[in-house]
Amino acid sequence: MPKRKNLTSSGVRSRRAAAQVPTDVVSLNREISARYPTLSKRLRQIAEFALKHPNEIAIESIAVIASHAGVQPSALIRFAKAFGFDGFSDLQRIFQQRLRESRPSYSDRIAAMREELHGQRDHGPQAILTRFAEANIAALQHLCEETKAGDLDRAVAILRKAETIHLVAQRRSFPLAAYLYYALSKIGRRANLIDAIGGMDTEQRQLMEPRDALVAITYADYTPRVVETVAFAARRKVPVVGITDQPLSPLTAQCDVVFYVEDAAVHDFRSLGASMCLAQSLVVALGAAE
Amino acid sequence: MPKRKNLTSSGVRSRRAAAQVPTDVVSLNREISARYPTLSKRLRQIAEFALKHPNEIAIESIAVIASHAGVQPSALIRFAKAFGFDGFSDLQRIFQQRLRESRPSYSDRIAAMREELHGQRDHGPQAILTRFAEANIAALQHLCEETKAGDLDRAVAILRKAETIHLVAQRRSFPLAAYLYYALSKIGRRANLIDAIGGMDTEQRQLMEPRDALVAITYADYTPRVVETVAFAARRKVPVVGITDQPLSPLTAQCDVVFYVEDAAVHDFRSLGASMCLAQSLVVALGAAE
DNA sequence: AGGCAAGAGGAATTTTTATTCTATTTTGCG
DNA sequence: CGCAAAATAGAATAAAAATTCCTCTTGCCT
Numbered sequence: 001m002p003k004r005k006n007l008t009s010s011g012v013r014s015r016r017a018a019a020q021v022p023t024d025v026v027s028l029n030r031e032i033s034a035r036y037p038t039l040s041k042r043l044r045q046i047a048e049f050a051l052k053h054p055n056e057i058a059i060e061s062i063a064v065i066a067s068h069a070g071v072q073p074s075a076l077i078r079f080a081k082a083f084g085f086d087g088f089s090d091l092q093r094i095f096q097q098r099l100r101e102s103r104p105s106y107s108d109r110i111a112a113m114r115e116e117l118h119g120q121r122d123h124g125p126q127a128i129l130t131r132f133a134e135a136n137i138a139a140l141q142h143l144c145e146e147t148k149a150g151d152l153d154r155a156v157a158i159l160r161k162a163e164t165i166h167l168v169a170q171r172r173s174f175p176l177a178a179y180l181y182y183a184l185s186k187i188g189r190r191a192n193l194i195d196a197i198g199g200m201d202t203e204q205r206q207l208m209e210p211r212d213a214l215v216a217i218t219y220a221d222y223t224p225r226v227v228e229t230v231a232f233a234a235r236r237k238v239p240v241v242g243i244t245d246q247p248l249s250p251l252t253a254q255c256d257v258v259f260y261v262e263d264a265a266v267h268d269f270r271s272l273g274a275s276m277c278l279a280q281s282l283v284v285a286l287g288a289a290e
Numbered sequence: 291m292p293k294r295k296n297l298t299s300s301g302v303r304s305r306r307a308a309a310q311v312p313t314d315v316v317s318l319n320r321e322i323s324a325r326y327p328t329l330s331k332r333l334r335q336i337a338e339f340a341l342k343h344p345n346e347i348a349i350e351s352i353a354v355i356a357s358h359a360g361v362q363p364s365a366l367i368r369f370a371k372a373f374g375f376d377g378f379s380d381l382q383r384i385f386q387q388r389l390r391e392s393r394p395s396y397s398d399r400i401a402a403m404r405e406e407l408h409g410q411r412d413h414g415p416q417a418i419l420t421r422f423a424e425a426n427i428a429a430l431q432h433l434c435e436e437t438k439a440g441d442l443d444r445a446v447a448i449l450r451k452a453e454t455i456h457l458v459a460q461r462r463s464f465p466l467a468a469y470l471y472y473a474l475s476k477i478g479r480r481a482n483l484i485d486a487i488g489g490m491d492t493e494q495r496q497l498m499e500p501r502d503a504l505v506a507i508t509y510a511d512y513t514p515r516v517v518e519t520v521a522f523a524a525r526r527k528v529p530v531v532g533i534t535d536q537p538l539s540p541l542t543a544q545c546d547v548v549f550y551v552e553d554a555a556v557h558d559f560r561s562l563g564a565s566m567c568l569a570q571s572l573v574v575a576l577g578a579a580e
Numbered sequence: 581a582g583g584c585a586a587g588a589g590g591a592a593t594t595t596t597t598a599t600t601c602t603a604t605t606t607t608g609c610g
Numbered sequence: 611c612g613c614a615a616a617a618t619a620g621a622a623t624a625a626a627a628a629t630t631c632c633t634c635t636t637g638c639c640t
Contacts, residue, residue: 059389125439144423269570282415284422
């Protein structure tokens with residue numbers, strides 16, 4: 001599809017001082033990112049599309065890409081020329097190159113990875129990442145299956161009625177409380193993060209009132225500080241939603257609703273993926289319920 | 291490139307008793323293998339080539355494929371028709387599909403899922419949980435596909451050499467930094483969480499030295515405080531590992547290694563599942579490398 | 581405000597590509 | 611060994627694609 005060469009395009013090229021035209025996707029992407037701010041509206045639109053759907057650029061025809069990106073075919077050619085190519089086809093070839101290098105699909109890779117892991121115990125970062133991802137996927141599926149709709153409804157009801165939602169979690173689970181704090185604030189709910197900063201958790205917990213609610217998260221081996229906070233809340237008649245790992249947890253007895261989440265684990269490291277998913281769902285459900 | 295339809299080709303089709311034409315690469319490959327012994331010489335040649343270089347079939351033009359396979363262009367068309375297609379282009383589309391799906395654009399996948407769920411219109415907490423879980427699963431798969439082993443290796447190398455690992459992330463991404471702090475401490479690495487507590491991030495960042503490393507996480511719209519910290523580190527020659535959402539992020543230019551993570555999103559709420567998975571993998575890989 | 585330059589849109593044109601057709605070769609079989 | 615049927619090659623043709631080019635729009639500067 002490309003023209004051999006012609007005056008117009010070589011003109012364009014020389015105007016860019018024959019700058020080295022990118023020859024691989026990586027440098028092309030870099031170039032696109034770098035020049036993004038200086039591009040015109042339509043060209044930016046294409047830049048975004050190209051970074052987001054490289055496969056489509058590689059495979060489809062100009063007309064199809066243009067319509068998917070919501071631009072005119074000629075705009076794509078202007079785009080290509082802006083980056084020093086003779087025409088769109090030249091640019092397209094860069095994207096195709098990436099696909100030509102035989103890359104196994106995700107499922108193929110998982111299968112291969114599994115073989116490898118059984119055989120010689122690959123500890124490379126990529127293997128670890130794949131393993132974690134797999135474990136997290138399994139944990140998420142498990143979460144969906146185990147979590148009862150009734151519990152979710154009750155938890156959302158408690159949170160909806162609460163004037164302020166207090167949050168407590170420590171050590172490994174602390175990121176969950178931090179996320180909840182952010183998310184609740186974002187949907188306009190008053191939240192209080194009992195982060196024990198300066199050792200002032202004893203003071204922070206005094207703020208809890210029966211018209212509020214507490215979300216407590218703790219996993220084995222159950223940080224005493226968190227368990228104490230839950231006990232304190234229970235005594236004060238503050239409704240408590242608990243997230244923990246198993247029924248024998250000290251939270252079970254003290255909470256109005258408890259969720260049992262089994263997070264993914266690899267090499268003794270527990271993930272937070274499933275817990276995070278549950279936490280988010282609660283917040284979004286709460287936000288939607290209002 | 292395909293003709294609408296014509297007598298000849300439909301004749302060929304009907305001769306094959308309108309047998310179901312394969313619609314995906316897997317069944318097509320099966321069909322090719324099965325019928326291989328009954329094929330004519332030139333057609334076998336093509337069959338071998340197709341099984342060996344599926345990517346080339348997907349990307350190149352008939353002329354190029356023909357010359358690489360050492361056959362005439364028309365032979366390729368005969369081949370396609372022998373398998374019930376109207377022309378070579380139809381067959382080619384099957385191969386293209388695989389490439390498009392092998393790294394499915396994440397947002398398309400999410401969009402498809404949204405369509406699916408739109409039917410039910412269930413906004414209850416359980417539906418939201420399921421939705422989040424599925425979105426997270428898709429994001430995790432996407433993460434595995436997009437993350438390059440080389441980047442992981444380089445990031446781990448940087449972290450391994452670091453005396454102290456500084457961590458910076460704010461607002462939505464803060465939980466990630468918090469988790470990293472916990473995890474790094476657990477594997478016995480010295481970590482410093484630049485949490486901007488008491489507004490003292492400017493002081494906290496002074497601790498960074500070239501023999502250390504910085505892990506920075508920020509997503510649109512790129513908390514200025516984090517971007518500044520990264521710029522500061524870059525000036526001080528502190529190696530930086532970045533985690534962000536897309537190449538146009540301000541982190542791209544300043545980091546030694548950057549990971550692009552597209553987290554799951556439902557109702558404007560972005561998850562941290564995929565980012566969390568990546569963070570964990572880095573820590574575990576670092577722990578294992580020692 | 582008004583003019584100018586860069587950008588965008590869309591039809592027309594050219595190039596490339598897929599497909600068909602027929603002459604020629606090969607293959608299988610009596 | 612020769613005849614018919616199938617297979618093949620390659621030129622010819624039709625289709626589809628990329629690209630150009632001209633007109634209209636938009637934004638910017640004086």
